[in-house]
Amino acid sequence: MQLHIENEVAMEQLGNMIAACLKGGEIIYLKGELGAGKTTLTRGLLRGLGYSGTVKSPTYTLVENYELSPVAVYHFDLYRLNDPEELEDMGIRDYCQGQAVCLFEWPERGTGVLPDADLMVAISHADSARDVTVSAGSASGNIMLGNLADADVFASP
Numbered sequence: 001m002q003l004h005i006e007n008e009v010a011m012e013q014l015g016n017m018i019a020a021c022l023k024g025g026e027i028i029y030l031k032g033e034l035g036a037g038k039t040t041l042t043r044g045l046l047r048g049l050g051y052s053g054t055v056k057s058p059t060y061t062l063v064e065n066y067e068l069s070p071v072a073v074y075h076f077d078l079y080r081l082n083d084p085e086e087l088e089d090m091g092i093r094d095y096c097q098g099q100a101v102c103l104f105e106w107p108e109r110g111t112g113v114l115p116d117a118d119l120m121v122a123i124s125h126a127d128s129a130r131d132v133t134v135s136a137g138s139a140s141g142n143i144m145l146g147n148l149a150d151a152d153v154f155a156s157p
């Protein structure tokens with residue numbers, strides 16, 4: 001699915017729409033260079049799940065935990081990861097098992113250790129706006145993509 005996202009508000013809205021499609025346990029990759037809007041989309045997703053607090057970029061902490069009900073959200077930013085093995089050491093498997101939703105910025109840096117994504121969001125600059133491609137990596141991701149397409153208010157013609 002290809003989307004053209006005009007501004008920060010629309011990016012948060014996309015996060016909100018993704019939140020509405022979550023069942024729990026999803027792995028979501030967020031790709032795109034620095035400033036693409038990965039954390040902005042995550043903020044929208046968290047707002048969609050009822051979280052109204054600050055959404056900090058986990059660039060230095062590697063992960064921010066949001067123990068929301070009914071599903072927890074773990075937001076990773078692997079930009080500063082030196083070695084994918086650090087993920088093993090921090091117990092990545094435990095994070096990704098069960099019903100929590102795991103979001104990964106810079107998933108490329110965790111290649112070989114991260115579980116496969118159910119949903120992949122790739123963001124690129126298009127002047128001051130953004131082009132966004134959402135794709136599925138699993139059966140549940142495909143269902144999400146279908147739901148997103150049905151709810152799609154941004155679709156390019």
Ligand code: ADP
Binds near residue numbers: 036037038
């Ligand atoms: P990343 O996490 O990918 O490094 P951020 O979400 O932290 O990026 O920052 C994106 C920046 O780009 C924010 O300052 C935001 O206001 C700005 N921005 C401009 N246009 C958009 C857009 N269409 N979508 C998302 N962010 C945008």
Ligand code: MG
Binds near residue numbers: 038040077105
């Ligand atoms: Mg970020």
